[in-house]
Each structure stands twice: as structure tokens, then as C-alpha cells.
Amino acid sequence: MRGSRITAVIALLLSAALLLSACDRSDAVPLAGYSQGDAMPEQQTGSGKGAGAGLLADTGGIGSYPIRTGKTLTYWAELNGNAASIKPSFEDIPFFREWQKRTGVKLQFIQPPANQAKEAMNVLLASGELPDMIEYEWASFPGGPEKAIKDGYILRLNEAIDRYAPNLKKYLGGHPEIDKQVKTADGSYYVFPFIQGDDRLRTYQGPVIRKDWLDELGLPVPATIDEWHTALKGFKEKKGVQAPLTFLGVPSPLFGIENGAFVGAFGIKKGFYLDQGEVKFGPLEPGYKQFLALFRKWYEEGLLDRNIATVDTKTLDSNMISGRSGASIWNAGAGIGTWQPIVQERDPNARFVAAPYPVLNKGDRPKFGQRTNLYTGSGGVAISSKSGNVEEAVRMLDYGYSPEGHLFFNFGLENISYTMVDGYPTYTDLILRNPDRLAPSQALAMYNRASYFGPFVQDVRYLEQYYVLPEQKEATRIWSDTDADSHLLPPVPKTERESAELSAIMMDVTTLVDEMSLKIILGIEPVDACDAYVAQLKALHIDRAIEIQEKALERYNRM
Incomplete structure (x- = not known):
């Protein structure tokens, strides 16, 4: 099974790495204003307007x-x-x-x-x-x-x-x-x-970085890959940060970059996307090899979390709150909104801010970014x-x-x-x-x-209040400034036969992509191994998977 194969590969690749022990959470506190044993009070529902308007009125x-x-x-x-x-x-x-x-x-x-x-x-x-x-x-x-x-x-x-x-x-x-x-x-x-x-509501995630550390080092919020390299290197060498860039590696390796962070700078995504209406699969494209070469270099320099494939949300929180890391790819709410109040209790100057989705050249508009379908x-x-x-x-x-x-x-x-x-x-x-x-x-x-x-x-009125920090509101504006919409593949319905065939193909394809990506980043395989691995993807019928997606998209557009 795919899960067991990935688990085995991760164990092999990271056997020599030091694993960070996540902080234990304190016991849960009772909720103010509501006791577990209390009966719920009767509610007055109100009628409100806005995003909820237009829903069916209650019927008898x-x-x-x-x-x-x-x-x-x-x-x-x-x-x-x-x-x-x-x-x-x-x-x-x-x-x-x-x-x-x-x-x-x-x-x-x-x-x-x-x-x-x-x-x-x-x-x-x-x-x-x-x-x-x-x-x-x-x-x-x-x-x-x-x-x-x-x-x-x-x-x-x-x-x-x-x-x-x-x-x-x-x-x-x-x-x-x-x-x-x-x-x-x-x-x-x-x-x-x-x-x-x-x-x-469709954009809520992107790169996050410690602005107070950047200010201390005299650096701008990074926008290009080169600026990111400078910032992460500064965190490592001048601040003594153990894992300058950390992101989710659970439930799958490189999960944190799947919306386009860093990999998008090379004109591709890790999965399927649209390019001028044509369905493409990122790991087949030359840009994916360039991305892996970049992350291999950063890993060698100690700029990426050494536990790249095992970071879950609890570990991510621990890294960012403890100062073990200074940059990540995460949410405005669960990320900035959770980390900043905690860190500022011990360091009032601490400040997490959003950074744009990275590009190669200054002034370029990001091609990809986190963007969901409705x-x-x-x-x-x-x-x-x-x-x-x-x-x-x-x-x-x-x-x-x-x-x-x-x-x-x-x-x-x-x-x-x-x-x-x-x-x-x-x-x-x-x-x-x-x-x-x-x-x-x-x-x-x-x-x-x-x-x-x-x-x-x-309801969007939830978001208008949930983001209480100005950094959160600014984050969604920054992360939304991409061309992601034009490259987003809609959730195109497929027939049972198409879905079964696509699932079978992608199970093997995804396993191969994850395994080879980790091996190259961790230095176990050379970057040039990408060429042979692309040939393996074709042998696993990735072209047929793309064809299925294209047919489903054509049918969707006719609906």
C-alpha cells in the first residue's frame, strides 16, 4: 500500500536525522460561560443579512x-x-x-x-x-x-x-x-x-515569516527565491535558528508546498494544474527538477527543517512558537493568529507577517498560490x-x-x-x-x-471577524495577489471507470514522486535522477491520467 511504502521510505531517509520532540500541550481548560454538564439555553436565532441571505426560508x-x-x-x-x-x-x-x-x-x-x-x-x-x-x-x-x-x-x-x-x-x-x-x-x-x-474565503494560506528578525538583520520581507535564501541564511547564521524554514510533511512528504509555495516560482505545481486551458502535471515539467535542485541546496545548507517529511501540525506549532523556525507555509488563522499572541507574551516585539508567494525575478507576479474551489x-x-x-x-x-x-x-x-x-x-x-x-x-x-x-x-462574515490581527487581514490580501485562479483545475466529475483508472494510476505515481523528491532533496540521489524518474512516470501511465483529466474537464465545460 502507498502509505506503508512512504512510511518505509521516510524511515530510511531520515534514520540519521534528529527528530524534534513536540511540546506537550497543557490540560484542556474549561470553557467560560458553558459547563459540560449544563443544559443548552434556548436560542433566539435572529435573521441577519449578507452571505447567508438567499437561503431557503424555513418551511413547514x-x-x-x-x-x-x-x-x-x-x-x-x-x-x-x-x-x-x-x-x-x-x-x-x-x-x-x-x-x-x-x-x-x-x-x-x-x-x-x-x-x-x-x-x-x-x-x-x-x-x-x-x-x-x-x-x-x-x-x-x-x-x-x-x-x-x-x-x-x-x-x-x-x-x-x-x-x-x-x-x-x-x-x-x-x-x-x-x-x-x-x-x-x-x-x-x-x-x-x-x-x-x-x-x-478561497485564500487563507501562504508563506509566513518573522518580521522582527528580518528588521533586526536589516532585510526586507522576501519576494524572490534569492531574497528568501538570504533571509533563511541570516536566520541560520546570525540568529542561530535550527530550522529556518519548516512546513508540513504530514500526511504526505512536501505537503506544505502543494499549493505552489517555492515550487511555483519555477512555473509549475506539484500536482495537476491548467496552463492556458491545457491540463499539466508538475513533476513532468523541467521546472520540477529546478525546484528539487533548489531544495537540495537549501537542505545541505541547513535552511530546511531536517525533519522535512515528518512535520505535523503539532510540530509545526512548536517550531514556530519556540523559535526553532522563523518561516513557514501556513494559515492566517491557525498560523499567524495562533502563534503571534503566544510568542508576544514573552517577546512583545515578535511579529509574524505574510510574504508573497516566491518568484524568480523581482516584480514578477506569482503564477500559483493557495486557492480553493467554492x-x-x-x-x-x-x-x-x-x-x-x-x-x-x-x-x-x-x-x-x-x-x-x-x-x-x-x-x-x-x-x-x-x-x-x-x-x-x-x-x-x-x-x-x-x-x-x-x-x-x-x-x-x-x-x-x-x-x-x-x-x-x-459565511464570509465569520472571516471578517476571525482575523482580528492586522497581519492576518494583510496576509489574505498578499496571498491572493497571484494568477492561481487561471491555473486552478475545477473539481471535474468523473465516471466510475475514469475515477477507478485515475486512482490506480495516481496511487503509484504519487508514491514515486514523493519517494524520488525526498531522495533528491536529502542528497541520496543526484538531481539528474529526475530524468530517469520522468521516464518512470510515463511508464506508470501518467499521460493517460492527464488524458482522463482533460476529458473530464471538457465534459464539465459542456455541462
Whole structure:
């Protein structure tokens, strides 16, 4: 299996490297204003306008809540990391308790270990004992979601949505571009989707660097590869920083650069992208060899984290907060918004700022950067084909697309986590200035799902308040200043046969790309090994994978 092969390769390549021990987190603190044993207060929902406007008004009958049922449904999902850092299980999170109360549907949660969702899913499917609802990246299921339907794992939702989900049906009817993204090529709805409801929500990640260290060294915020080299070298040699640049290497090697940071300076991405309407695969292009040569040099100079393939989010936080690292590729919220308040407690001058996506030549506009589609394919909730509680599951999931559910999923509990101010749902101090010293990202994860995925439409008004630091607001402006939109491959629906063939090809291709990339960066293989490895990619039928993507794109454009 791909996971075991990658694990073995990482162990081999990094056996001589020193691994950083991540800092232990302190015990979770209680949430101010809400005790685990308290009953939820009755809510006044308010009506607000803005991104939530245009959702279907509550209807009588099938659209009414709470549902009268004595059943308990099962729900499989991985707990978000920000929530898990405070409370260990879904049952302890106020949002999930209130969701059950509002919809009238009781849930029994099945929670896989952190960062092991794919492995746990394989075990779950093999067992045949499937829960009623499964929150998972079904768009990336081997063979595609249509195969998951035909193999009897999840339900084709078309009829169920027509009968029991008036809110989602209304939303998709008013957004035809999103509607065609959330179906398979055979026209099957397969999840209650997570949808980003505003263009401003689509960019939230990019390069981050310690501005106070740059000022100390008399250096500008880097924009070019050469300026980055100078800054990282300065951190290493003059500040004594152990791992100047750190980024995620989990769940896959080089995961942190997949949106285009550094690799994009050479005119390519690590995966599929569009170039003047033509589908391309970055590791086939000459620019990928140039990128690997750069990172090999930086690794030799000690500018990259020595644990490049094993950095997870906990280690990343530790690196940046402790000063072991001075630059990364991460989010405005979970990165800048989390790190800066903590570091400034001991060093008031500390300041994390966004840097542009790197380019080769001063003044060039970045070709790539982090940019999502309005439907990302992540965070959707499917219903098991074996569920005997389809109506209850559908009606519960449809709640997130109702006006009341929209406010709840994005803002939480009125008069607790938000109040209505002139029709605008405004977060309270419980979220933005938490008395228990929770970061906003952690407090949000307790009371709503706005800062991560789920069965709802994300509201831009969450973002307008979530980014409380001026550095966060500036970050999204800087990171958005790219040509990423013109190179973004939409989530094109594929047939079951196309998905199965593409999955089989890409499993081997991705393994080879990750293995060879690490070997070259770590100096185990020469840079010129890229030439032979490109030939291997072709032998693994990468050209056929590109052809499948192109055919699916052509079909998508005709829809």
C-alpha cells in the first residue's frame, strides 16, 4: 500500500536525522460561560443579512425542527485539531451537543485517531459495519464517489434530497455552477457538501515569516527565491535558528508546498494544474527538477527543517512558537493568529507577517498560490447505503443549509458566542478575547464549524471577524495577489471507470514522486535522477491520467 511504502521510505531517509520532540500541550481548560454538564439555553436565532441571505426560508412539515424521533444515529468523523486540542471527543464539544438538540436527532459518534482517517476508513469499509453518516473526503475515494455508491458503501442521495432536504435543494438550484461540482459524471449526489460561500474565503494560506528578525538583520520581507535564501541564511547564521524554514510533511512528504509555495516560482505545481486551458502535471515539467535542485541546496545548507517529511501540525506549532523556525507555509488563522499572541507574551516585539508567494525575478507576479474551489471536495457527509435511518439523517444534515442552521454553523449560539448587532452576527468576547486564553481558532471550534469543514455554506462574515490581527487581514490580501485562479483545475466529475483508472494510476505515481523528491532533496540521489524518474512516470501511465483529466474537464465545460 502507498502509505506503508512512504512510511518505509521516510524511515530510511531520515534514520540519521534528529527528530524534534513536540511540546506537550497543557490540560484542556474549561470553557467560560458553558459547563459540560449544563443544559443548552434556548436560542433566539435572529435573521441577519449578507452571505447567508438567499437561503431557503424555513418551511413547514419536512423543513421544521426539531424532528420528533426516539432513534439514535451513528456518525463517523475525525475531530478537528483545534477542537481536539481543548476537548478530546465530539460529545464534549458544545456545538455538537446543540446540533443534536436543535434537530432532535441524537448521535453516537465514532471517532478515528487523529491524522489516521484514511487508514481507519479502510478498516471501517472492510468491516461492513457502517454508521448512518460518514464525514470524509469522498471526492478522493479510490474509483470515485460513484464507485462508493455502486459498491454499496454510500447512498445515492438524489431521491432523498428531493424528499427530505428542501434547504440544500433550494441552494443548489440557485447556484448551478456549484450544483454540477457536487455531482458525479453520472449525475449522482453523494454528500451534503461543504461550500465556501464567498470568493474571499478561497485564500487563507501562504508563506509566513518573522518580521522582527528580518528588521533586526536589516532585510526586507522576501519576494524572490534569492531574497528568501538570504533571509533563511541570516536566520541560520546570525540568529542561530535550527530550522529556518519548516512546513508540513504530514500526511504526505512536501505537503506544505502543494499549493505552489517555492515550487511555483519555477512555473509549475506539484500536482495537476491548467496552463492556458491545457491540463499539466508538475513533476513532468523541467521546472520540477529546478525546484528539487533548489531544495537540495537549501537542505545541505541547513535552511530546511531536517525533519522535512515528518512535520505535523503539532510540530509545526512548536517550531514556530519556540523559535526553532522563523518561516513557514501556513494559515492566517491557525498560523499567524495562533502563534503571534503566544510568542508576544514573552517577546512583545515578535511579529509574524505574510510574504508573497516566491518568484524568480523581482516584480514578477506569482503564477500559483493557495486557492480553493467554492466546493473543495472535503468535509462532505455521506449517508451509508445500509442506514435504516435515511430520513432522519437527511433532515439533520439539511439543517445546516437553512437560515437558522446557517447562523448556527457559522456563528454558534446567539448571546453566547455571537450577538446580532444591526443585523450582523457579531462574535462575543468568548470567541475573540476568550477569558480562558483560548486562541480564536480554538474557541470557534467549540461553538461552530466556520473555521473548518462540514455540511453547510461558509459565511464570509465569520472571516471578517476571525482575523482580528492586522497581519492576518494583510496576509489574505498578499496571498491572493497571484494568477492561481487561471491555473486552478475545477473539481471535474468523473465516471466510475475514469475515477477507478485515475486512482490506480495516481496511487503509484504519487508514491514515486514523493519517494524520488525526498531522495533528491536529502542528497541520496543526484538531481539528474529526475530524468530517469520522468521516464518512470510515463511508464506508470501518467499521460493517460492527464488524458482522463482533460476529458473530464471538457465534459464539465459542456455541462
